[in-house]
Amino acid sequence: MVVPYKHEPFTDFTVEINRQEFEAALAKVEAELGKNYDLIINGERIATEDKIVSLNPSNKEQIIGTVSRANIDLAEKAMQVADETFTTWKKWKPEVRADILFKAAAIIRRRKHEFSAYLVLEAGKPWNEADADTAEGIDFLEYYARQMLQLSKGFAVESRPFEHNKLSYIPLGVGVVIPPWNFAFAIMAGMTAAALVTGNTVLLKPAETTSVIAYKFMEVLEEAGLPNGVVNYTPGYGSEIGDYLVDHKRTRFISFTGSKAVGVRIYERAAKVHPGQLWLKRVVAEMGGKDAVIVDKDADLELAAQSIVKSAFGFSGQKCSACSRAIIHQDVYDEVLERAVELTKELTIGAPADFNNFMGPVTDQKAFDKIMSYIEIGKEEGRLMVGGTGDNSKGFFIQPTIFADVNEDARIMHEEVFGPFVAFCKANDFDHALEIANNTEYGLTGAVLTRNRENLEKAREDFHVGNLYFNRGCTGAIVGYHPFGGFNMSGTDSKAGGPDYLLLFTQAKLVSEQL
Ligand SMILES: NC(=O)c1ccc[n+]([C@@H]2O[C@H](COP(=O)([O-])OP(=O)(O)OC[C@H]3O[C@@H](n4cnc5c(N)ncnc54)[C@H](O)[C@@H]3O)[C@@H](O)[C@H]2O)c1
Numbered sequence: 100m101v102v103p104y105k106h107e108p109f110t111d112f113t114v115e116i117n118r119q120e121f122e123a124a125l126a127k128v129e130a131e132l133g134k135n136y137d138l139i140i141n142g143e144r145i146a147t148e149d150k151i152v153s154l155n156p157s158n159k160e161q162i163i164g165t166v167s168r169a170n171i172d173l174a175e176k177a178m179q180v181a182d183e184t185f186t187t188w189k190k191w192k193p194e195v196r197a198d199i200l201f202k203a204a205a206i207i208r209r210r211k212h213e214f215s216a217y218l219v220l221e222a223g224k225p226w227n228e229a230d231a232d233t234a235e236g237i238d239f240l241e242y243y244a245r246q247m248l249q250l251s252k253g254f255a256v257e258s259r260p261f262e263h264n265k266l267s268y269i270p271l272g273v274g275v276v277i278p279p280w281n282f283a284f285a286i287m288a289g290m291t292a293a294a295l296v297t298g299n300t301v302l303l304k305p306a307e308t309t310s311v312i313a314y315k316f317m318e319v320l321e322e323a324g325l326p327n328g329v330v331n332y333t334p335g336y337g338s339e340i341g342d343y344l345v346d347h348k349r350t351r352f353i354s355f356t357g358s359k360a361v362g363v364r365i366y367e368r369a370a371k372v373h374p375g376q377l378w379l380k381r382v383v384a385e386m387g388g389k390d391a392v393i394v395d396k397d398a399d400l401e402l403a404a405q406s407i408v409k410s411a412f413g414f415s416g417q418k419c420s421a422c423s424r425a426i427i428h429q430d431v432y433d434e435v436l437e438r439a440v441e442l443t444k445e446l447t448i449g450a451p452a453d454f455n456n457f458m459g460p461v462t463d464q465k466a467f468d469k470i471m472s473y474i475e476i477g478k479e480e481g482r483l484m485v486g487g488t489g490d491n492s493k494g495f496f497i498q499p500t501i502f503a504d505v506n507e508d509a510r511i512m513h514e515e516v517f518g519p520f521v522a523f524c525k526a527n528d529f530d531h532a533l534e535i536a537n538n539t540e541y542g543l544t545g546a547v548l549t550r551n552r553e554n555l556e557k558a559r560e561d562f563h564v565g566n567l568y569f570n571r572g573c574t575g576a577i578v579g580y581h582p583f584g585g586f587n588m589s590g591t592d593s594k595a596g597g598p599d600y601l602l603l604f605t606q607a608k609l610v611s612e613q614l
């Protein structure tokens with residue numbers, strides 16, 4: 100009997116002992132840095148000449164690890180292994196597959212701070228963000244294991260006298276799992292867990308900059324008893340092996356989380372049927388956002404300013420859910436803007452290994468350059484209120500930046516910046532605020548702050564986003580409580596951490612027996 104699901108609690112770092120334990124984990128991980136990490140295909144470690152060097156984004160000199168890089172030959176080898184392993188893995192009982200996830204969750208829970216410490220150093224996450232990322236990874240394992248136990252019973256269908264009907268959900272085949280770097284543990288582990296617990300085999304191609312934490316997860320899966328060949332660890336550049344894996348005739352599905360550009364490319368390529376291919380590939384794509392917080396004239400304005408600042412600058416704004424547009428009713432615009440600027444000026448920025456820093460770096464030089472170029476665009480399109488500068492001499496640091504008085508049609512109101520960057524826009528009234536919020540190709544998260552019930556109900560109907568929050572910020576979905584995923588160019592309308600997510604990794608089979 101499995102205990103009911105509850106999300107993993109976050110660590111309270113105001114408690115001295117918790118801080119000491121986290122410091123100890125950081126010291127342990129720092130002592131392990133710089134190791135080599137091989138590919139894992141059918142359990143076999145394979146070292147390659149070509150490497151990905153994973154760096155600490157707050158200190159470019161510090162190598163987190165050197166990771167072997169799959170080329171096309173090795174990607175092919177992994178595909179053959181996964182294809183072969185599928186013939187046996189699909190027959191494992193769902194309960195046993197679920198047990199492997201339960202066991203993996205237990206292992207990670209015991210080593211929680213160690214995983215979070217890797218996220219501080221490899222992904223540049225401040226302590227609380229790293230802790231939440233690890234907790235979310237545990238949640239995905241716990242939640243999908245329970246969901247699999249449910250799904251294994253199938254759904255009831257009607258039977259007739261002398262006829263017995265049964266509908267069950269069977270796995271698809273080999274899946275290519277392509278996660279992003281920003282939730283380097285949670286999303287990577289969640290996507291992989293969903294695919295394997297449903298009986299599929301996997302080629303896991305982690306994001307380039309966060310391949311070490313993915314290797315650590317592979318070790319946990321092995322320790323939890325996952326047979327060789329079920330998940331094959333094939334790090335590499337998306338541009339080198341991505342197309343090959345997506346195009347492969349034996350790829351049955353692609354589970355992708357990342358940018359709109361790459362998601363659309365995968366979606367298009369996966370639609371092409373190659374010679375010898377026996378199926379239409381399934382694509383689960385979770386993509387970007389241009390998320391808005393709406394503040395109505397009768398909102399709690401202090402809560403509104405705090406919600407905007409936290410949602411915009413938590414993890415340097417590098418969340419698909421981050422608030423990048425603050426849409427404020429004209430009657431309270433000046434007050435909310437002024438308070439948000441004040442709060443932003445109080446934020447501490449620096450290496451996230453130091454607990455006192457609220458915000459760390461952005462992920463790499465490419466991200467740094469992209470965000471700085473949007474700051475230049477912002478200077479043309481709005482009034483710079485705070486921030487606007489960056490320093491990449493040691494790590495990739497950008498000051499939290501607010502632009503005011505931005506027109507609803509400006510580029511910075513439409514294009515995903517993915518950094519510590521928010522545009523403030525004035526709305527004439529609540530209806531106008533909703534119109535501005537919906538005026539984007541994305542539809543991922545949104546928040547509305549108001550005490551006006553009628554306006555909340557209007558937003559419930561008309562604010563077209565997958566995750567809509569009232570009287571709070573727009574980040575921080577919790578597995579099982581806030582199934583996560585968006586509309587339009589934010590993806591394929593899937594809901595990670597929700598009760599219907601596992602169905603995406605299965606196909607339904609009806610067996611009807613005449614009695
Ligand atoms: N909707 C969500 O749940 C969600 C969650 C996290 C991040 N995101 C989005 O992810 C983006 C940031 O992540 P990112 O920078 O890692 O995104 P990205 O699209 O650059 O990369 C994502 C993954 O795709 C791989 N990739 C790159 N080119 C490829 C190709 N041609 N074929 C196959 N794979 C390829 C990368 O190696 C990486 O593993 C943002 O747009 C953010 O909004 C969305």
Ligand SMILES: N[C@@H](CCC=O)C(=O)O
Binds near residue numbers: 282418420573
């Ligand atoms: N699920 C996370 C966002 C994941 C994307 O980056 C949140 O709700 O803030």
